[in-house]
Amino acid sequence: MPEKPYEQHDSVGLVKTQYYTFAEPPEELLLTCGKLIGPITVAYETYGKLSPAADNAILIFHALTGDAHAAGYHSPNDKNPGWWDNMIGQGKPFNTSRYFIICANYLCGCKGTTGPSSINPRTNQPYGLGFPMVTITDMVTVQKQLIDHLGIKKLLAIAGGSMGGMLALEWVTRYPESVRSACIIASTSRLSPQAIAFDAVGRNAIISDPNWNNGDYYGKPLPRHGLAIARMIGHITYLSDESMHAKFGRRLQFRDTYGYDFSSEFEVESYLHYQGDRFVERFDANSYLYITKAMDYFDLAASKGNGSLTKAFENVLAKMLVVSFTSDWLFPPYQSKEIVKALMNNDKDVSYVEIFSTYGHDAFLLEVEHLSNIINSFLSNLALEIS
């Protein structure tokens, strides 16, 4: 009999999300916006074993709508493994027989870490818009507390794609002594105005939904339509013109000729509707607002370099790997090159790979073979240097 997915030799198997709570009042955490928050619970998962010297830990960052469940299965009946399962496991680039892998949900998220849908201990109601605005800096502050709690002084590596790369960039500039190496995949040191524009329209769709009710919708009808529209916009930006041609073309759903009505006639329409509807089942609209704002705010040159990205990277000690994808128009290769150039201006140890791909931004999850080879080689060289 064939093995069940979670029993396969390269799967991390059945895993459980863990929780760590800190910043218990009166010891609250001071956020960038000047407000205090606490207690904070962080949801995280780990795969593999931490070495006695605690020197084999790799922190993985998820993307905008991801979570701590990066690999393995939560139950034997789980249909899908964690979001980066093809990269994490025995014999995979993030090799769990060698490394101790950690992934944590972000502050203001909705996947177990404290966020707007969490109960505000002051009111015993969900925070809603009472949740303070959070930055990528704050998210990293919370992660550092988790890493300290796990007894890790220095991370062997950190790695993230898309928004995850922003957290990686924040880590290497904020805690240079605590990071040995970093993989920044399909990411940027700041969003383009076009990417901010897409975020803004998505937020506007949520805020315009009457059910959003100024963020106070928990236990009431959800702002489903608004959140679905935000997600549909997102999905267009994750694909490329080329990949949409390949995936959908102008094909119609269910019929050969036009129906001359306002139903979802084209396959691409139907795909977007499906993605939108599915998303509202698993994600909190307020978290979407807060996280996109955090992404919009992120600007490493402005926050750490007085306007200069080169200056922002002055203190970096980590060995850096930067990866971009040719057809990614949301986090385009020129943004990765800006990072590489600024690191090189500081004579930092940086490698850059631009992978040819037609998948658009989604390539960071889909170009598994390319990415596996590159990360494998990056981490192996690192291990050689250290040993």
Add this chain to the structure above:
Amino acid sequence: MPEKPYEQHDSVGLVKTQYYTFAEPPEELLLTCGKLIGPITVAYETYGKLSPAADNAILIFHALTGDAHAAGYHSPNDKNPGWWDNMIGQGKPFNTSRYFIICANYLCGCKGTTGPSSINPRTNQPYGLGFPMVTITDMVTVQKQLIDHLGIKKLLAIAGGSMGGMLALEWVTRYPESVRSACIIASTSRLSPQAIAFDAVGRNAIISDPNWNNGDYYGKPLPRHGLAIARMIGHITYLSDESMHAKFGRRLQFRDTYGYDFSSEFEVESYLHYQGDRFVERFDANSYLYITKAMDYFDLAASKGNGSLTKAFENVLAKMLVVSFTSDWLFPPYQSKEIVKALMNNDKDVSYVEIFSTYGHDAFLLEVEHLSNIINSFLSNLALEIS
């Protein structure tokens, strides 16, 4: 004293929209979708004088949200002239001392031509969703009736950008004997799945607005939020990454530091909100639904060439000019090249110009100097050939 704008020598001056009504029941117009409609009123404007031989007429096509008012001023107090005023007038490419220029609002529009906001004579109520679905073919059928009514057997030229180019392509293939030349600017023989996707999300935003009320909102609160979101999405696609960097960058509106709230902080956000809000004052949400559907349906190869664009162009007699703009990602240059190639496969007379521009799709309205030179030269050569 300086002249008033409408008194300047190269302005067509004060103009009036005219109306022509036909297809009076029981003589209704049969549409592509199989339904009948009538009566149909067409709103149109003309500039210049029709020659006695009626051989100097140029039909101009507007874009998705444009109208018949292409040049001049409706009143001495008008702040803005018609949408293509910089191209139409004495000494301008569409020279009104030589040519008779016509521009008509499209069937299913909301600018004077019969559309979903018009009164359905059968019910004495606005059509709303009772309006039949309309195709680009139907729009052109209506225009042909107008041209016949004006006593014009053969148009000297037709010209349109964006969606307007689609109507031009329909004209040259449907009525080859009636068109001497055609300018297809920043257009396509069919939308890409990406462009359909943006249209679909825009429509979804309108349809999700509770005020839309299944299209029955006339005299009631309008689906403002939905239509504004559709327009915001549109505006992102009309600009380019480069033009957004130049126009907005990451600059903040009204302040130097982040406000850490959900207001429109970035200039680009504020611009999009402004455009969205302004649009709902002047455009009907149902027309937006119908017109975007007509654009999505348009597929010249499928409708006229059994899947082959080359075959679709077999009967073309018009001298063709195709213009694209390098940074236009909504109607990208490769789509213009497909048109040119298909015309060349048929040994048709076609010129192609790809204009370097950072303005994105909006370039067709902004690159006035480039476009003026090209169209000037195209029309002058034509006049030489004819005379």
